Amino acid sequence: MLDTTFLLETDGRGWPVPLAAPFPEACEQANWSAQEAKYLCSTGECRYRARSIVPVGSIAFVDRFLDDLGLEGLAAMNIPPELEREGFLGRQIFRDVQKKDIPKMVEEYGPLLVKPGRRPKLFEATRSNDMAGVTSTEPLFVSQMLPEPIVAEWRVFVLHGRVVGIRPYILGRWICPDQATVEKMAWPLFGYGAAALDVGVLESGRTVVIECHPFIACGLYGFEGPDLLRMAKAAWMAELRRQGYSF
Secondary structure (H helix, E strand, O other), rough: OOOOEEEEEEEEOOOOOOOOHHHHHHHHHHHHHHOOOOOOEOOOOOOOOOHHHHEEHHHHHHHHHHHHOOOOOOOOOEEHHHHHHHHOOOEEEEEEOOHHHHHHHHHHHEEEEEOOOOOOOOOOEOOOOOOOOOOOOOEEEEHHHOOOOOOEEEEEEEEEEEEEEEEEEEEEOOOOHHHHHHHHHHHHHHHHHHEEEEEEEEEOOOOOEEEEEHEEEEEOOOOOOHHHHOOOOHHHHHHHHHOOOOO
C-alpha cells in the first residue's frame, strides 16, 4: 500500500536536482525491504493529501509547495533555542537584532557573523564589517566569531533526536567531532522531526554547533539510503504541525 510520494524538484533538463537525486534509489531499496510499493518518487504534479506528499528540493521549491497549501515558507533554524548552551556554542549568539544595532554590538563584542533571522538563505551569512548585502529589514541572527579556527566541519543527520549519519562538510584536517557531544546536541532536536546539524571541530579539538537546517531543504554530501525517506517525511510532518496545518 502506497504510504508516501516524494515530489522531487527538477532542473531545466527534467532531472532531479542534487538534493533530490538519491531519492529514487532510496525508494527502490525501501520498497524491496518492505516487499511492497510503499514509496514513490514523482517529478510531475501531484494532487493528494499534504501528509501523503513530501516535497524535496531547494528552499524555494518547498516554499512554493507550502504556499499552495496556504502556509508560510520555511523558517530559518540557525541555532535552535534548544541548543543555546555555552557548552555547545563556544560563543555568544543574539536573536532578533536590527541592522542599525550592529555597529554598537561590534564595539562591545568584537567582529560578528550576521545571518537572516526569519527566512533561510534570504542572504548569505556575512561578517559585520561587510554588511552591503544585508538589505532586508527583518530581524537578524547574530553570533560572535568563534575564538579559534575551525579545522573540520561535519553535517550530522538527526532523526527524532538520534544521529543516523554524518558526512564531512569542510575539512582542513580529517578529524571527527566528539561523539558524546554530538549525541547530546542531537537529542534536543527531537521535536523538529529531522534536521541537518552542522558542527565544527576547533583547533583545540572542541566540538561546537555551527547551525541547523530543515532536512527537507539541505545539502546531503553523500548521505543516502532509506533513512532519507524517513527523515524527509518526519521533517515535513513537523513543519506542517509547526504551522498548525489541519488534515
